[in-house]
Structures are given as structure tokens and as C-alpha cells.
Amino acid sequence: MTVLVEAIDVSKHYPVEIGGFLRRRTIPLRAVDTVSLTVNDGETLGLVGESGCGKSTLGRLLIRLLPATAGTIRFGGTDIGTLRGKVLRDIRRSMQIVFQDPYGALNPRMTVEDIVMEPLAIHGDTANAGQRVTDMLSLVGLPARARERFPHEFSGGQRQRIGIARALILRPKFVVCDEPVSALDVSVQAQIVNLLQDLQGELGLTYLFIAHDLGVVKHISTRVAVMYLGKVVEVAAKAALYANPKHPYTRGLIASVPVTHPAQRARGRAERKRLEGDIPSALHPPSGCRFHTRCPLVQSVCREREPATTEPAPGHLVACHMAE
Numbered sequence: 001m002t003v004l005v006e007a008i009d010v011s012k013h014y015p016v017e018i019g020g021f022l023r024r025r026t027i028p029l030r031a032v033d034t035v036s037l038t039v040n041d042g043e044t045l046g047l048v049g050e051s052g053c054g055k056s057t058l059g060r061l062l063i064r065l066l067p068a069t070a071g072t073i074r075f076g077g078t079d080i081g082t083l084r085g086k087v088l089r090d091i092r093r094s095m096q097i098v099f100q101d102p103y104g105a106l107n108p109r110m111t112v113e114d115i116v117m118e119p120l121a122i123h124g125d126t127a128n129a130g131q132r133v134t135d136m137l138s139l140v141g142l143p144a145r146a147r148e149r150f151p152h153e154f155s156g157g158q159r160q161r162i163g164i165a166r167a168l169i170l171r172p173k174f175v176v177c178d179e180p181v182s183a184l185d186v187s188v189q190a191q192i193v194n195l196l197q198d199l200q201g202e203l204g205l206t207y208l209f210i211a212h213d214l215g216v217v218k219h220i221s222t223r224v225a226v227m228y229l230g231k232v233v234e235v236a237a238k239a240a241l242y243a244n245p246k247h248p249y250t251r252g253l254i255a256s257v258p259v260t261h262p263a264q265r266a267r268g269r270a271e272r273k274r275l276e277g278d279i280p281s282a283l284h285p286p287s288g289c290r291f292h293t294r295c296p297l298v299q300s301v302c303r304e305r306e307p308a309t310t311e312p313a314p315g316h317l318v319a320c321h322m323a324e
Contacts, residue, residue: 001040004206005062005174009034010071012057016283029282031057033230034071036309039174044200044207046221046238048214048253050279054230055210056100059176062208063095064088075174093123096167100179102159106151112137113147116165123170136165139202140195157188161195168199177209181216193220214257218242223315226250229290230282236316246318248295249275289321297322 013028032054039045039062047055060066062073064080073080080091096119099105106115116133120126134144140161151159160180167175177196181189193216199205211217217224224241226234226249234247245251252275277294280286286293292302301321309319 001043003038004041004076005039005208006072006074007035007037007058007062008072008074009036010058010061010073011035011069012054012061012066013069018283027283030230030285031282032061033285035227035230035232037225037232037235039206039208040222041173042204042206043222044209044220046217046224047208047210047227048212048217048224049227050253051212052279052282053227054282055212055227056178058227059097059178059208059210063092063097063174063176065097089123093170094173095176096170096172096174097176097178098160098163098167098180101183102156102163103151103183105163106159108151111148111150112142112162115151115162116147116169119166119170125170132169133165136169139168139199140165155188156184157191160184160192164192164195164199168203168205171203172205174206174208177207179210179212182211182213189216196220214253226253229279229285231290231319233291233320234316234318236313236318240313240316246312246316246323247291247320248297248322249291252294289319295322 010032011030011034012032013030015026016029017024017026019025035058047058049055057066061068064073068081075091075095078091083091113133116136117129120129120132133147137144137146142158142161151162154162181192184192196207197220200207209217209220218238221238223235223237225232226247228249234241234245234250241250242254245254256275275294280290280293288304289302289307292298295302299321307319307321309317310323311317312323
């Protein structure tokens, strides 16, 4: 597989002031901490984890919506952290994002035509812009008459289709889907996920699909990466990760997926160990393995030393002292 996006020891820290007036000091909030990750050309890499673990921050770092505190991010072999001016603007055409909130992501004062056409205007690519907007709206399942209407006239699923059209109008290679269905009804979620898959096949897209719903991730992803408290703790092909998760946190996430069949639910209650406790603060992360405060397999080494990333099976990466 050809690597399209590569993150090498990438971190994003935010300075936070704590303490009283006379004893105020600044400490870093480690939203993303020394993460290394690859996204292969043409695949969908699912990124999962609990709220606040750094998924959205990492997605924005990969397309340089946020500057990294440390580390290197390469797109097509080019270090995008060193780019400036026109060179950076040109490469941004190939990297786009679909936001989580279809209500807040669209300007309520702009028509759909203006919203979808805006990226073309920014990049000075306005030749046949009107027809291209009409074609893109048709591609995402919206009629041509939608172009003259405003966002408030559409449902949540339709607004998300507008957001997808805006992201794809420049024909990018890489799209970050930042929880694109979490704010939608379940029936509409399936429609949007199917649309994203159809567009991927038709346009040759590569996705980073961020979500906390493991059922959706299992449906759409090629590989899955699991984040916990700013760290990527496991990466594997979808089938391998769901069939044989190596990290206790991954096993806890999978165990938390609701089971509808009564017999399976009763059996699963006895077999599956669910997550307990709350995720620690990124201001004061635990020493050693960050998951040790909630891990059912914790040993003394977990509290003392951060686990290295190993490869117990080809293409299956895990950062855990107890992976075996």
C-alpha cells in the first residue's frame, strides 16, 4: 500500500494556567502526545476512542488546520509543517474536512450555491463554477433547486450532504470525516455512511473516519486506530481488531457496544469485561501506561514505564505491556 498521510511523533499541547493569583503557573494540556500513524492511499482509517481522547485534534493536525507542537506530518511525502504561502494553499486543495455539526458548520447567511462555491473562489478556480456546483449537489443527492436555498431550510442529513459537497468540490485526495454522523438520526446515519462509501469508490478518496460508534466504524473502515488520552494504543485491520483485540482498552470499547439479541446479551455479560472508571485528565496524565488506572490487567510495570509499540501480528500494532 502507498502511504498518503504520515504522522511521526506528532504532539499538540495547549498551555493552561492553574493556581491562584500569587502561585499561578502554566502547564501543558496534552491533547495529542507523540502519535505516529499512517493513512494509506484509497483506504478508510477509522479512529475511535472516548470523548476527549484527542481524535478530532489529531484529524485537524493531519490537514494542518492546527499547527503541531512537535513532530512531522507528511502528505504525499511532503512535510506540510514547513510549507508557507502559495505552496501551502495549493496542497490544501488535496486535504478537506467534513465537520461533526451540520448546523454550526454552514454559514446561515449564505445560500447553498455560495457555500459550495466558496472553496473554488478561495483558490481562484471559478471556471464553469455554477455547473460544477450543480454537478456536485447531484453527486451528493441534492436537487439543483437546492442551490438557491439557505441552510435552515434543510434537515440535518441534507445539511451534512451540503457539507460533503463543499469538501469535495475541489476534488481532494484526503478527507477527514470528523464524526460526520453522530449528530444525525440513526436512519439518516446509514444514508450518509453509504453516500461516503459510494463517493470514495467514484472519486478515489482516502478517509480518516473519526467516530465513537464502533458499529459505524466497523461498517466503513479498512483499518482501525484506537486512541486513549492523547495516545494511539492499537492499530489493526478491521477484521483482526474486532476478532482479536490486543489492548485491554480496545476490548473494553468493543464490550461496550450494545447487543440486541437477549441470548447473546446474557452470554456477553458474562464473557465481556466492560470499561470502568473515568478517563483521567490530560493536564495530569498517569505515569507509565495511561490506561493503567482503569485496566483489569494492570501490573507494577504498567505504572512505572510507558509501553513501547510492538507488532504481535503482521500489520497489528499495540502499545501494551500485557498484549500477549
